[in-house]
Every structure is written in C-alpha cells, then in structure tokens.
Amino acid sequence: MDRRDFLKNLGLMGVTTLAATSPWLSTFATVEDSAKERCRLGMIGPGSRGRFLLSFLAENPKCEVVALADIYQPSLDEALKIVPSAKTFNDYRQLLTDKDIDGVVIATPLNTHYQIAMDAFDAGKHVYCEKAIAYTMEETLALYRRHLETGCIFFTGQQRLFDPRYIQVMEMIHQGLFGDINAIHAFWNRNGDWRREVPSPELERLINWRLYKESSKGLMTELACHQLQVGTWALGKLPTRVMGSGAITHWKDGREVYDNVHCIYEFNDGRQMTYASVISNKFYGLEEQILGNKGTVEPERGKFYFEDYGPAPAPAFVQMLMEWEDKIWGSNTFAGSSWDPEVARNNPGEFILGKAPETDGTSLLTEAYVEAVCTQKQPPRIAEEGYYATQLCLIGHEAIVQGTPLPFPEEMKIDYVPYGTKVDELTS
Amino acid sequence: MPYFYLPSRRIRKESLSLLVCFLIAVGLNVYAIIHYDAPFSELWTSMLYVLEATFVLYAVWVVLRLLVYGFLCLIGRKPKSKQRHQYIIHRHQRGYRSHQHP
Numbered sequence: 001m002d003r004r005d006f007l008k009n010l011g012l013m014g015v016t017t018l019a020a021t022s023p024w025l026s027t028f029a030t031v032e033d034s035a036k037e038r039c040r041l042g043m044i045g046p047g048s049r050g051r052f053l054l055s056f057l058a059e060n061p062k063c064e065v066v067a068l069a070d071i072y073q074p075s076l077d078e079a080l081k082i083v084p085s086a087k088t089f090n091d092y093r094q095l096l097t098d099k100d101i102d103g104v105v106i107a108t109p110l111n112t113h114y115q116i117a118m119d120a121f122d123a124g125k126h127v128y129c130e131k132a133i134a135y136t137m138e139e140t141l142a143l144y145r146r147h148l149e150t151g152c153i154f155f156t157g158q159q160r161l162f163d164p165r166y167i168q169v170m171e172m173i174h175q176g177l178f179g180d181i182n183a184i185h186a187f188w189n190r191n192g193d194w195r196r197e198v199p200s201p202e203l204e205r206l207i208n209w210r211l212y213k214e215s216s217k218g219l220m221t222e223l224a225c226h227q228l229q230v231g232t233w234a235l236g237k238l239p240t241r242v243m244g245s246g247a248i249t250h251w252k253d254g255r256e257v258y259d260n261v262h263c264i265y266e267f268n269d270g271r272q273m274t275y276a277s278v279i280s281n282k283f284y285g286l287e288e289q290i291l292g293n294k295g296t297v298e299p300e301r302g303k304f305y306f307e308d309y310g311p312a313p314a315p316a317f318v319q320m321l322m323e324w325e326d327k328i329w330g331s332n333t334f335a336g337s338s339w340d341p342e343v344a345r346n347n348p349g350e351f352i353l354g355k356a357p358e359t360d361g362t363s364l365l366t367e368a369y370v371e372a373v374c375t376q377k378q379p380p381r382i383a384e385e386g387y388y389a390t391q392l393c394l395i396g397h398e399a400i401v402q403g404t405p406l407p408f409p410e411e412m413k414i415d416y417v418p419y420g421t422k423v424d425e426l427t428s
Numbered sequence: 429m430p431y432f433y434l435p436s437r438r439i440r441k442e443s444l445s446l447l448v449c450f451l452i453a454v455g456l457n458v459y460a461i462i463h464y465d466a467p468f469s470e471l472w473t474s475m476l477y478v479l480e481a482t483f484v485l486y487a488v489w490v491v492l493r494l495l496v497y498g499f500l501c502l503i504g505r506k507p508k509s510k511q512r513h514q515y516i517i518h519r520h521q522r523g524y525r526s527h528q529h530p
Contacts, residue, residue, distance in 0.1 A: 315474045316466035317457045317481075 021171045024161055024382035027368045027375075037374040042067040042101045042125075044092045044116055045108030046079035048196075049130060053105055054082050056366040063370040069095040072206065074199075092116055096123040103153060103373045105366075106130060109209040110216050114139040121146045126153035128369045132221040132390040137412055140394065144387045144414060153378050155369045156386025158229050162368060163361030165302045165352040166230065169290075172352075173234050178292030178304070181234055184273040185289040186227035188219070191282040193251050194259075211255035218257025219246075219277040220397040221390075223286075228396070229389035230288045230299065231265065231273040238388060238413075239265035239273065242395050243405040250280035263396040275396065298349070302357035305349035387414060449485035453478045 039062065043054055046068050057065050065083045069092040070076050076088045089095045095104070096119055103126030106116050114134040120127045127147070133156050134140040147154035160166045173181060196207045209215040210222055232238055244263035251259045259280065265273040290297040295306040313319065372379055391412055399406045454471075457478050461470050 313464075313466075315470050315477065316460035316464035317470065317474045317477045319464050319466075320456065320460035 021174055022161065022167045024368070024379040024385070025167070027371050027377070027379040037062065039063045039102040039370060039373040040066045040100055041370075041373070042069065042095045042098065042104045043079065043083075043086075044069045044095060044104055044106045044120075045075075045112075046070055047072070047075050047107060050075070050105070050107030051079055051082060052362070053107060053128075053366055054079055056363045057105070057370070058082050060367060060370050062374055067095045067098060067101060072203075093119060096120055096125060102126060103128065103369070105369075107157075110221055111135045111209075111214060114143060117143055118146055121150045121152050124150070124152065126369075126373045128153075128155040128157070128366075129386075130157040131225040131386065132217075132393055133386055134390060134394075135217070135221075137391055137394050137398075137409070140387060140390045141412055141414075144383060147383055151378075153369070153372045153376070154383040154386075155365070155372065156383070156389070157365070158226065158382075158386050158389055159361040159365045160226060160230060160299075161233075161361065161382065161385055162364035163299075163357075163359065165357055166233075166299050166361070169297050169299050169304060169352045170233055172304070173290065173292070173297065174236070177295065178290070178297060178306075179294030181290055181292045182271050183291045184231045184234060185276075185291070186224075186231060186273065186287070187276040187278075187284060188223040188227065188286040189277065189282050189284050190279045192279060193253065194279055195253075211257055213256040216257055217394065217397045219259070219261050219279070220263075220393045220400070223277055224261075224263070224275050224396060225389050225393040227286070227288050228265070228273070228275060228392040229385055230290075232388060232392070233385070234288075234290050234297075235267060235271065235273075237267060238408060239392065240268045241266040241405055241407050242392075242399045244396050244400040245403070246397075246400040258400065261396075261400060263399065265392065265396070297352075299352065300357075301349075302352050302355075303349040304352060305347045309347045309349075310345070384414060445489055446482065446486050449489065450478070450482040452485055453481040456481065 041057060041063055043050055043057075043065055046054055047070070050070075054065060057063055065086055067087045067089065068076055068079050068083070069089040070079075071090055073090075080086065080088065087095075087098075095101065104116075104120050106113060106120070106127065106129040108116060108130075110132055113129055113132075114136075117127050117129050117133065121143075129143075132140075134143055144154075172178065194210060198204050198207050205212050205215070210218065216222065242263060242265050244261065246258035246261035248255065248258055249260045259278070261275070261277050263275045265275070267273075285300075287298050287300045290299070293307070295304055297304045314322070368379065368382075391408075395406055395408060457471060457474055460466070461468055
C-alpha cells in the first residue's frame, strides 16, 4: 500500500479525527508542498532489518541513500545490491562527517543505538532509530532530551503507528465502540531458536547479538517493544507498575536472554496489560487482544468482534416458556451455570479495513521519516511514542530480572499528552 | 350415528372461553416482551406461538371442566349444565316451540 492508498483508506475519518488519534500522520499533510524536495540519507547497520528498511527507501523518489556503514562487510555487500551507488564505511563516524547527509537510519544491535544516535544528533543529523532505542532507561531519556535540544527529527521503528488497521481501530476504540477497555493481552509466540547462521565462531556474538546480555535484553526489547506501545495507544495512558517473570526454559544452547517471559503492566485505575512471549510454541502466534466490555479487537488479525454476536435470541414468548419449563423440570440450580464450559465463541468478527491486512506500516513509516526530513518538521508525539515503548519494555525486563514489582520511575516521565487533547493545536 | 346437538348458548360459551384463552396468551406475550426487553413487533411475529398457547390453554380448560364434571357425576350430583341439556333435548324431541312466534 502506498501513501496515496493509505490516505484514501483513512480519508473517511477526517483530519480532526486523525489528529486526535494519530497526530504523527500530520507529516503527510505537507506532501504536496515538498514534492520537489529530496533528502540524502545514510544507513548505519544494513543487516537484515536494515536492508528491509533500505528496500523501501530505495524506492522512495524523495530520498537517496548515499552512504552505508557497517563493521560486517557481507552486510555492506548485500546492501550495495539495493543501492549500488552508495559510499560504504566501516566506521559510522566517518559517515556522520559527510555534510551532504541529512539524516541517518540506525538498524544496529541494541547496545550500540545510544552512542550512534547521540553522535548523529551531535553531527546535526536527523535520526531514525530501530526499536528499542536504547539499552537502558537512562540512555533512553538522554537520547530523547538530546533530540529536543538539537531539534533534529527523531523517529523510532514503531511501524504500527503507521499501520492503517491500527490507526482505524484506535479511532474506533477511542470513540467507545468497544466499551471500556479493561484489559489487553499482548503476546508474541514463535517456535524457533532465534539464531542466525554464523560463518565462523568468532562472529557468534556479533551476528547473534539478540541472544546475549551484553547487546540485547531479548524478547522484551526485540518483540515486546512493538506491542506495549499498542497498549498505551489504546488506553491513552501509561502503566504505573510492572511485574514480571522470565526464564530460559527450552533453548538451553548457551544463550543468555530469556526464551520465556511474562509481564503484567498495571494502570492507575486497575486496568491491566499482560505481555507474554514464548519461543518454543507458535500456535497462538502474535496478537494484541484489546478487551472491551462491548467488543474485542485483534489488530494483528485485522479484526474486531462485538460481544453481542451470536444467533438471534428466541422470541420472548418462547424464552418465557423455556424459563418456566426450566423452573419446573430443570435440575437444581444452587450452583448456577458455572459448569458450562465457557470456551471461546465462534465469532468470525469483521475486518477492520474490510479486508485482510496487507501491510504492517513499515513502508509508510520510512516514507513519513523521509517526509519529515524533507520538511524539517518533527511530527507530533512520534518520538514520545517511541520513547515510552522503549521505557516500558526496559522496565518490564528490569522487573523480571529483579523479581519484584516496579513502579514506573517518576524521573523517567516526559510530557505525554493524552490522546484526544490539543487537537486544535495539531490541526491549525 | 348418535344424535349430537350443540346449542347456540354452548357455542357462545365455548367461543367466549376460547377468546379468554387467546387474551391470556396475548397478555403473556406482552409480559414476556417487556420482561425480556424484546421488540414489540413480536406481538405479531409471535402470533403463531400465541395461537398455539391459546389452544393449549383451551384444552387445559376443557380437561379441567371434564374432571369437575366427572367428579360431580361420581358423587351423584348432576351438574347444572347436564340438567339443562336434558331439558333442551326433551323439549326438542317433543317439538316444543313455545318461544317461537305463532
């Protein structure tokens, strides 16, 4: 789906509605004005994820990827197949000295994000950084503050923010179509060891960086980061307390990060968001089940389900007769009907966009970044969404490690405007 | 073929009974619609159920009366209706037409 189709799909919602629910989309409002502008980008870390992003950037007529930096030559070689004219560097700092480069895309291992992004801001470059944006909560806050100080564009790899089905369904949630959202069950299950092929043993920690503590926090930073942001987006607030548990229960192959994590994020009004990730069973896959008293949303499936679905009730007259019959002939009711197995109902639901999902928003996210770099305008709240997504996964990981519930630290809170406010400011 | 005579008074009485049963069934439907918060269109759409209930109620009423009749016969007391029925048959057999205008 390109931007034109995307905007057409969302056109029915109106500017005010979009600005309230997904204000970062305002970046597309200037597309026509910047039609002749073009930006030059550098890619730092064109590994598998980096090249995925590169494939979208290479097709974008408003940007040119002019430089690539990586310490692993095979990654550079693969990336050159996508952007053959790009200069290559083995040290990202050399790339940052190029004054013709407007912004960078960082897709390196987690523990390197902070330093590279800080150096990029210091060099006056705009930054798109893959999630999670930093290895510690302190680094995350420092990075966000540096973005504010420099005024450089700051995007994070939260592609769901640009996924049409999420945008559409969040609007429906905030309108109250699904009633009170009292719980969110987010999970991401796989059945695989999460390993990449390593050509020689000394490259193990470099290539399989996701599996080692020094460079990653495992499932929480690599997977949970996406889904926790969906929870705060839906509820329009941040959790106040986190508890969690994790272990290596299946893949005992020398890895240092958990292959089995469960967390509970508690909000100030008692509502809860759970997160679970197990990589030894893929039956339930990934989902964020948003549970309202009137309906359920499963955005990954691209579907929603109303509670009152089911066969039409019998006429009142028949219901009354059945009730009388039950009273006269029915069994003892002292224990209620709790014996009945309340298995999930066979509700086919409806597609959020009227059809099965086709895109996950990554192409539009990269397009929005290019647009923001061209226009030099930071879209509202996008950096904040990325900031909190990272903080939530990091504090979840910390709760698991410490084995105790942790409050969200006051000193880590930034100005987070609840959804639905400051609409005038965003649309004026 | 045995002689069978159903006087108009009886027909009127039974029709009235059937009407009362129908009204009770309609009343029950109204109660059910309110109780189960159903649309009032069910007053029409559930008419078949209401008619069925009407005949069931009427049948119950008939059975009830037969029981009472049988009981009264059993204790040797003629029910009023039987006394009157015999009187009418008697008059009919004799060609008694005193109530007719000459």
